[in-house]
Amino acid sequence: MMNKKINIILWLVLIVILAFIPKLFGIYYTNMVITFAIFSVYALSLNMLLGYTGLLSFGHAMFFGMGGYGTALALKHIDGIGVFPAIGIGAMAAIGLALILSPLVVRVSGTAFAMLHLAFGQLLYVLALKMYKITGGEDGIGNFPVPGLFTESLKTSPEHLYYLVIIILGVCTWLMWFFTKTPFGQIQVGIRDNAKRIDYLGYKVPQTKAVVYTLSALFAGVAGSLYGLFHNLVSADGSLGIGMSFAPIVSTMIGGVGSFFGPILGVAIFQGIDELILRYTESTELVMGVILIFVVMFLPKGVMGLINTLKLKWKSRSTGKAEMEKAS
Amino acid sequence: MDPTVSMYISQGMHGIAYGMILFLIASGLNIIFGMMGILNMAHAAFFMLAGYFCYQIVGVTGSFWLGLIFAPLLTAGLGVLMERIFLRRASAAGHFGELILTMGIASVIVALIKKIWGTESLPLHVPEILQGMVNVAGVSYPVYRLFVIGLALVVLAFMMLLLYRTRLGKIVRAAVSDRDMVNALGININLIFMFVFGVGTWMAGLAGVAIAPILTVFPGLADQVGMDAFIVVVTGGFGSLAGAFIVSIVFGLLSSYGVQFVSQFAPVLMVVFMAIVLAFRPNGLFGVKDSK
Numbered sequence: 001m002m003n004k005k006i007n008i009i010l011w012l013v014l015i016v017i018l019a020f021i022p023k024l025f026g027i028y029y030t031n032m033v034i035t036f037a038i039f040s041v042y043a044l045s046l047n048m049l050l051g052y053t054g055l056l057s058f059g060h061a062m063f064f065g066m067g068g069y070g071t072a073l074a075l076k077h078i079d080g081i082g083v084f085p086a087i088g089i090g091a092m093a094a095i096g097l098a099l100i101l102s103p104l105v106v107r108v109s110g111t112a113f114a115m116l117h118l119a120f121g122q123l124l125y126v127l128a129l130k131m132y133k134i135t136g137g138e139d140g141i142g143n144f145p146v147p148g149l150f151t152e153s154l155k156t157s158p159e160h161l162y163y164l165v166i167i168i169l170g171v172c173t174w175l176m177w178f179f180t181k182t183p184f185g186q187i188q189v190g191i192r193d194n195a196k197r198i199d200y201l202g203y204k205v206p207q208t209k210a211v212v213y214t215l216s217a218l219f220a221g222v223a224g225s226l227y228g229l230f231h232n233l234v235s236a237d238g239s240l241g242i243g244m245s246f247a248p249i250v251s252t253m254i255g256g257v258g259s260f261f262g263p264i265l266g267v268a269i270f271q272g273i274d275e276l277i278l279r280y281t282e283s284t285e286l287v288m289g290v291i292l293i294f295v296v297m298f299l300p301k302g303v304m305g306l307i308n309t310l311k312l313k314w315k316s317r318s319t320g321k322a323e324m325e326k327a328s
Numbered sequence: 329m330d331p332t333v334s335m336y337i338s339q340g341m342h343g344i345a346y347g348m349i350l351f352l353i354a355s356g357l358n359i360i361f362g363m364m365g366i367l368n369m370a371h372a373a374f375f376m377l378a379g380y381f382c383y384q385i386v387g388v389t390g391s392f393w394l395g396l397i398f399a400p401l402l403t404a405g406l407g408v409l410m411e412r413i414f415l416r417r418a419s420a421a422g423h424f425g426e427l428i429l430t431m432g433i434a435s436v437i438v439a440l441i442k443k444i445w446g447t448e449s450l451p452l453h454v455p456e457i458l459q460g461m462v463n464v465a466g467v468s469y470p471v472y473r474l475f476v477i478g479l480a481l482v483v484l485a486f487m488m489l490l491l492y493r494t495r496l497g498k499i500v501r502a503a504v505s506d507r508d509m510v511n512a513l514g515i516n517i518n519l520i521f522m523f524v525f526g527v528g529t530w531m532a533g534l535a536g537v538a539i540a541p542i543l544t545v546f547p548g549l550a551d552q553v554g555m556d557a558f559i560v561v562v563t564g565g566f567g568s569l570a571g572a573f574i575v576s577i578v579f580g581l582l583s584s585y586g587v588q589f590v591s592q593f594a595p596v597l598m599v600v601f602m603a604i605v606l607a608f609r610p611n612g613l614f615g616v617k618d619s620k
Contacts, residue, residue: 107606110423112610116602242551285436285439293436
């Protein structure tokens with residue numbers, strides 16, 4: 001009971017802080033929070049596959065990019081379209097791609113799954129570069145109109161953009177969290193741990209994977225669509241490139257695979273590191289590679305795993321102490 | 329001879345040369361995967377690194393032949409080091425962890441290459457004897473590509489002999505099918521792993537040196553050719569050398585004829601081929617081993 005109350009209070013405090021960030025901290029930090037929120041949802045959508053279903057994708061950026069391109073194209077070519085339908089079109093584009101791919105990819109798992117996505121991701125990247133009449137090639141689609149929530153364009157009202165992004169992403173995060181608690185979400189974990197047994201129990205493994213895959217694509221698409229709106233630019237390198245596929249993997253690894261909030265923590269750490277790297281050196285690749293190696297070698301369960309072990313140690317120590325006091 | 333026919337033939341030879349190089353990379357990747365169950369993402373980075381080593385050796389000594397011998401050996405040494413220092417100690421992280429570890433190593437190698445040699449593409453010149461063209465049955469053909477095909481065939485024959493005619497090869501093949509059992513029989517499996525890793529990276533290194541004069545050396549090389557090699561392994565089937573060979577040649581031909589006819593979308597052809605194969609055979613053309 002106590003715990004629940006404290007939890008509710010903490011959530012309320014968080015919401016209040018989030019609500020006042022644009023007023024308190026100014027545009028620079030507001031933008032940082034927007035980026036953080038977008039990448040959190042993106043990493044969470046990857047973790048739906050990696051942490052909960054045991055499928056590692058090296059091409060998750062294609063859904064992210066599909067969302068971005070869908071929204072940008074919609075805003076550019078359809079006159080008078082609102083911002084929500086545009087985001088919806090982006091999400092639909094991601095879902096469409098997932099539906100096309102899912103019959104193929106749900107049949108493989110492990111390394112083949114990862115490499116297939118690497119290949120498809122590259123394919124989409126190359127296509128986006130080559131079909132410049134639609135996608136703008138290397139320049140991407142930039143400077144498209146962004147309608148506002150009410151009357152003003154979101155370009156000139158960053159606060160509205162902030163609230164829009166935070167609310168949509170908050171809802172997405174809650175949905176994903178809720179999803180892991182449903183019986184269906186539990187089957188997903190079962191598939192990760194022992195697909196054969198789940199199959200014997202009468203659940204349909206490929207179909208379940210396909211549903212999870214599509215949902216994951218949906219959330220990645222929403223994140224990508226908001227990313228496009230935020231930067232007012234969607235480009236092959238910015239949204240579809242291989243770096244965009246690896247970024248959420250790195251943050252998920254840093255934060256901790258399998259725990260729901262691990263990726264969010266990971267994104268926060270990743271962003272902090274990124275900020276520092278850009279201040280001191282230009283070789284992001286090098287530092288990220290070293291961090292990856294370090295995390296895999298010494299923190300295989302990520303920072304969340306480290307926290308959990310420390311907690312356990314602390315608990316056992318304190319109970320140990322209490323027992324010793326009792327004995328004496 | 330009719331110029332179009334000779335064009336077809338020479339394009340075909342280009343394709344086979346490229347396919348051979350792909351096979352050199354893919355077979356190393358494949359053997360390592362078969363034994364350790366991990367796809368070495370750093371393989372392509374090693375492949376590229378060998379090209380840079382060769383460039384450096386040629387720059388210092390002026391001899392391509394020295395580069396051809398020592399660059400792959402240096403690369404193999406680094407590969408063995410990587411296996412010993414990193415991979416062997418990362419088993420706690422599971423297969424995904426190891427996969428991501430090799431990815432991290434790959435990105436460190438690429439970053440270091442950019443730091444040391446810069447980002448522009450560096451030309452590598454072959455000795456006079458390999459320059460120029462020869463006439464084969466009325467089709468003139470660059471000597472160097474013939475040399476590459478020959479080199480790959482020699483390495484292939486050597487590998488086949490090693491794998492199928494020696495005791496060591498027998499142990500390696502046994503370890504591919506069941507490593508725990510081989511270990512239980514009292515064979516030092518770690519040593520075998522190290523050896524296989526070394527040979528695998530050596531072959532990648534050889535491929536890197538072989539392709540350097542054709543494509544020049546630049547930091548995107550690993551992405552460009554490495555991606556093709558990964559696709560070869562996935563399509564041919566994990567752990568299958570025959571599959572890797574056939575798919576390599578098919579891909580080589582697809583890419584050279586593809587550039588000829590649908591130049592912009594040549595990379596798309598390969599992925600489409602892979603998608604068709606995997607739609608019907610999820611484990612690849614000749615895949616028997618379940619990819620974990």
